[in-house]
Amino acid sequence: MASSSSSSSLHLFFLFLITIVSAFICVSSNAFKQTKPNAFIFPVKKNDTTHQFYTTLDMGKPSNYMNMVIDLGGQFSWLDCNQYNISSTYRPIRCMSAKCNATTEGFTCMDCLDGPPRPGCTRDTCAFSSYNPETEMSIFGVVGEDTIRVSSTDGRFSLLDFDIRHFSFACGDIDFSSVFDKGSASQGILGLGRASNTSVATQLSSAFKHVHNKFALCLPSSKQFYFGSIFVGGGPYYFLPHYPDDASKLLIKTPLIVTNPPNNYHPPLSRTDVSSQDYFIDVKGIKIDGKQVSFDTSLLWLNGEGFVETVISTVNYYTVLHSAIYKALVRDFVKEAATNKKMKRVGSFPPFGACFSSENIKNTMTGPAVPIIDLVVKGNNVPWRIYGANSMVKVKKNVLCLGFVDGGSFPITSIILGGHLLENSLLEFDLESSMVGFSSSLLFHNASCSQSRVF
Numbered sequence: 001m002a003s004s005s006s007s008s009s010l011h012l013f014f015l016f017l018i019t020i021v022s023a024f025i026c027v028s029s030n031a032f033k034q035t036k037p038n039a040f041i042f043p044v045k046k047n048d049t050t051h052q053f054y055t056t057l058d059m060g061k062p063s064n065y066m067n068m069v070i071d072l073g074g075q076f077s078w079l080d081c082n083q084y085n086i087s088s089t090y091r092p093i094r095c096m097s098a099k100c101n102a103t104t105e106g107f108t109c110m111d112c113l114d115g116p117p118r119p120g121c122t123r124d125t126c127a128f129s130s131y132n133p134e135t136e137m138s139i140f141g142v143v144g145e146d147t148i149r150v151s152s153t154d155g156r157f158s159l160l161d162f163d164i165r166h167f168s169f170a171c172g173d174i175d176f177s178s179v180f181d182k183g184s185a186s187q188g189i190l191g192l193g194r195a196s197n198t199s200v201a202t203q204l205s206s207a208f209k210h211v212h213n214k215f216a217l218c219l220p221s222s223k224q225f226y227f228g229s230i231f232v233g234g235g236p237y238y239f240l241p242h243y244p245d246d247a248s249k250l251l252i253k254t255p256l257i258v259t260n261p262p263n264n265y266h267p268p269l270s271r272t273d274v275s276s277q278d279y280f281i282d283v284k285g286i287k288i289d290g291k292q293v294s295f296d297t298s299l300l301w302l303n304g305e306g307f308v309e310t311v312i313s314t315v316n317y318y319t320v321l322h323s324a325i326y327k328a329l330v331r332d333f334v335k336e337a338a339t340n341k342k343m344k345r346v347g348s349f350p351p352f353g354a355c356f357s358s359e360n361i362k363n364t365m366t367g368p369a370v371p372i373i374d375l376v377v378k379g380n381n382v383p384w385r386i387y388g389a390n391s392m393v394k395v396k397k398n399v400l401c402l403g404f405v406d407g408g409s410f411p412i413t414s415i416i417l418g419g420h421l422l423e424n425s426l427l428e429f430d431l432e433s434s435m436v437g438f439s440s441s442l443l444f445h446n447a448s449c450s451q452s453r454v455f
Contacts, residue, residue, distance in 0.1 A: 054068055072278070075198060251438065254281050255436075319403070
């Protein structure tokens with residue numbers, strides 16, 4: 001006769017098996033019912049060496065799997081033609097066509113007679129030029145379209161894959177390791193620009209009229225902890241198993257600001273410039289542990305001309321501040337750290353100006369226990385709260401630095417909120433209502449962006 005403990009273990013095993021099978025049947029059933037997707041999902045990975053965030057697109061037939069750096073303010077998705085194999089579903093967009101005009105906002109033509117037609121080399125083709133500020137050269141490429149395969153989602157699981165035809169992108173002979181950081185494994189750029197009809201989110205919502213023109217971004221903190229996500233179409237957003245509720249309830253909303261940037265901007269590949277494709281919010285002030293940081297708040301606007309100065313970026317990794325704002329932040333952070341946290345300051349590690357010994361800094365669920373930084377945003381009494389995991393950077397053993405960078409006294413924009421500050425926070429960009437929602441750190445809720453699903 002089996003012991004009571006053995007019977008109990010066997011009973012638990014069968015209960016576990018039934019639960020798994022039931023969940024599989026439920027997911028499969030939902031997938032087959034979902035002939036019209038409500039949302040799509042892309043995996044987001046991080047290159048820990050270059051600090052770039054990227055996703056992989058399945059493009060063409062046969063498939064080309066292209067690693068694409070995520071450019072939140074990118075007007076176009078760009079590919080390196082030299083790494084894009086011939087696809088039977090690829091079609092160039094013809095010069096002088098209506099789609100060329102709508103895509104490039106003007107007719108530009110290119111002819112290529114170098115061998116048989118292929119991506120990046122066709123006759124009478126729509127072309128597009130963009131500026132690369134790191135090489136100070138123009139990127140010139142042709143515009144084409146191909147089929148991409150994207151997974152639909154209900155917020156919990158990846159469901160059916162859909163073929164999205166006529167996905168528009170630019171293709172050029174581009175060395176992407178020189179576009180961003182040396183050592184990049186990227187083969188292209190994924191553009192998510194706000195006002196662009198060629199952004200990934202806009203193209204997917206146009207292909208399926210019932211899919212909302214909105215997307216959410218959840219960046220992982222490390223490649224070691226699985227993947228983050230881009231959700232196109234809106235929520236719900238689940239971060240299982242630790243946060244089983246819909247995370248859209250955590251979002252604090254603030255308006256997206258429509259603005260006209262300075263004339264000396266060259267879109268879309270940039271680390272320090274901004275364009276009408278970028279996502280601007282109105283930051284009214286900064287607090288440290290609830291105390292207002294004192295600086296000239298007119299610096300949050302460009303020369304009083306109505307150009308809002310805070311932009312959200314996935315290409316910048318560290319947050320960049322106007323020099324006067326940076327110095328005020330460092331001054332007050334150092335004071336608060338010494339007075340209330342008993343943190344010991346050490347020598348600087350460029351580009352960071354405020355560094356501390358981590359030997360007496362406790363670790364919490366939201367990272368190092370350091371003074372909390374609040375961004376006071378328009379329309380809310382609740383701030384964008386920045387905990388230690390997003391404010392501090394480990395530069396060596398036992399040394400943490402405040403992860404903000406001095407942008408100088410004459411930057412084009414006063415605040416660029418970089419990727420490190422965004423990690424493990426859910427951000428939703430609603431292009432229909434012109435609002436952005438942010439959750440602050442999911443770590444506070446015992447969750448992370450890497451728990452959005454298993455890819």
